[in-house]
Amino acid sequence: MTTRTTKRKGYLTWDETFMLLADLVAQRSKDPNSQIGACIVNEKNIVVGLGYNGFPIGCNDDDLPWSRKDKNTLNTKYPYVVHAEANAILNASTKLDGCVLYVNLFPCNECAKLIIQSGIKEVVYKHDKYANTDSVKASKKLLKLSGVKIRKFKPKKALKIIPVYT
Secondary structure (H helix, E strand, C coil): CCCCCCCCCCCCCHHHHHHHHHHHHHCCCCCCCCCCEEEEECCCCCEEEEEECECCCCCCCCCCCCCCCCCCHHHCCCCCCECHHHHHHHCCCCCCCCCEEEEEECCCHHHHHHHHHHCCCEEEEEECCCCCCHHHHHHHHHHHHHCCEEEECCCCCCCCCCCCCC
């Protein structure tokens, strides 16, 4: 009988693990266009908060619009949806000072303010689809000014998960 003397190769890094969790929780979103997920971890790599984009608790998903475009903003999802980052912060089981937020889409300026105020020290993001919008430009400025580190997620290998971002 042969005894292994080395650890298994090809296991997930912490970054890969937490981004996969963000992608997984994003699949809870009912949004037909964008499924966004967020995962917050503490300095011991323990998950302390998860969130996805959706309507507030108690609001039926069938009673509000999922539309992206309409002349009347009230007929779109934007005034009603709570972003994944905000839900992860609100769902957190502890104080978030020094934590890291993993998210599959770069945070908007409103979420950046919540990230900063909550004490999160780093944002790891997967996609930056809206980099040229004023909202994301303001977000990056706020995060930089407040000392929150921003880092693009770079997996060491191809991850085996179905993409949920559209």
